[in-house]
Amino acid sequence: MDAIVVSKADRTPRLVDRPRPDPTPGSVLVRTLRVGVDGTDHEVIAGTHGGFPEDADELVLGHEAIGVVADPTDTRFSAGQLVAPTVRRPRGDPTPQFDRGQPDMAAPGTYVERGIDGADGFMADYFTSPADALVALPDSLAAHGFLTEPVSVAEKAIELALASRSAFDWRPDSALVLGNGSLGLLTLAILAARDDTETLYCLGRRSRPDPTIDIIERLGATYIDSRTTPVADIPAAHQPVDMVYEATGHAKHAFDAIDALAPAGVAALLGVPAAGWTFEVPGSDLHRSLVLENKAVVGSVNSNARHFRAAADTLAALPDWLCDAIVTGVHDTAAFADAFRDGETSIKTAVQFDTR
């Protein structure tokens, strides 16, 4: 079967022939429809994030997949069902976090991540997955269901942010998303669909005309250009915000976000920064602001099957124009390299292995 890999010797994605995997009892053989590409994939390809499976020189790419059950073996799934796989699997014996259904909360070193770190991903004609790492999707999501994974990541961050404020009567009204990549735009879209955030902002560093700015404004949000209005200036230029969602991985944002918050606000950090950057911060002022204004910061990574189910509901309820606008390219395996090209107008791309 076709599979798209990166190898230790060749740091560009290549199409290779791999044997079709055989499902064992308890696992499911899935015929892949589409697999999305995101910033993490580019880091995996560049070798700055993740790693190869043990004893392997190649890694099958892809962690944002949708497919159709080809062989359910003895599981609760039926052939033909639409499914999306979660990303983490135990590295060795499952830890209690896996037993509790929350591998997303597991400690580094206790898991592999399919298509990212230590385990082959889903960019192949077929893949297998344990049934408990698969979530059924409604038929309406056949086209855009590969967005379930990134939407689930945003769902989890929003859940953690709201939970952090659940000890008191909190009535957020405004939110700011840092980043207008696909994860930032999906987070913004989820917030726009919620009742509790009337006023939305999204920060980027692009000039008009730009398709992401069009999406931001069509969602009813205000675009903020970080080149003219840095994060720390947002309260003065616009307003202090109840929630910040950091979706760029730019490390200074994690600290500036504290200043952008209204009293009792929360900053959720989704973007993963590179290691090793040391810089000055107004340390005691940030600490003071956290304490005296009851602010919170929550980090959030990955997502579990529960978040995938919530994401499927969310995705099914998002307006059609939105996914059409965010998904700027779906490329079949013959043209797979186009899915890994970052263009001025590209937002989210996917490789298509098959159609329903």
Place this chain on the structure above:
Amino acid sequence: MDAIVVSKADRTPRLVDRPRPDPTPGSVLVRTLRVGVDGTDHEVIAGTHGGFPEDADELVLGHEAIGVVADPTDTRFSAGQLVAPTVRRPRGDPTPQFDRGQPDMAAPGTYVERGIDGADGFMADYFTSPADALVALPDSLAAHGFLTEPVSVAEKAIELALASRSAFDWRPDSALVLGNGSLGLLTLAILAARDDTETLYCLGRRSRPDPTIDIIERLGATYIDSRTTPVADIPAAHQPVDMVYEATGHAKHAFDAIDALAPAGVAALLGVPAAGWTFEVPGSDLHRSLVLENKAVVGSVNSNARHFRAAADTLAALPDWLCDAIVTGVHDTAAFADAFRDGETSIKTAVQFDTR
């Protein structure tokens, strides 16, 4: 009546004569028993925190009070009842946070704090308070009930910390308190009384023999000397911890605490740092650790009537030896200055205005 004030002209506490206040309907006249002294009082006296009431050159000190209802007017209280007052009152018209019973979540500028900022405190033979800012205490707390305020501050921080982890199945086992002052020790005592924290640490910078180290060890916790084991070294020297409670206001602790956390852990910040200290941090590593390990940081200040009620229950259940060990001096008004002296062996002091 007797009152203990600090004045713009004289930055040492003085005993003065003040007229006894008259309660208006809806408010209660309280005969003061004891008022505690904490670090905030010392900052108020030094002029580094808080401020005088509008148009006044003197501030009555004290925000940790217990007293007896002298005149309940038309309120739900009865004469003779033991009560503790909360600290914040509206500055001008009450904001929605006051209407919701959570002045502790109010924005700076919308409140005054009795004995701290813009309103006279409780260090007087009598004070008045709106009934909704008073909490009834059981008779058993007549001696140590002035600790209700600091215990309520710790209760709130613990509540916010736990809430921040409530979106998933979290099973904390270890906690680290930074600071062995009275707030740190009370926080440690509350954690020791809970079922969910088997392993406790408390960090200070004192040498044995020391009464705070004795308390820490009698509570079953391990004392960590920050001069030999800085916060960031605690995971290697002891273990990564599920919770950190920062009760010193030392700004670097707020950042080092992130490194001390186990995956999915939370750092609660209670101590209030001075403003204006800028320093270098391993910014992207901290950001990365927050995200990849799902860590949280929550700031917490003040407390509301609900936290006072929880604190009264907590305080009533603490072992007798503990409050006896923490309260190192109760001084009557004739010797009030002793309550403001910080000695090697003093932990928590109070001024006694009257006895039950």
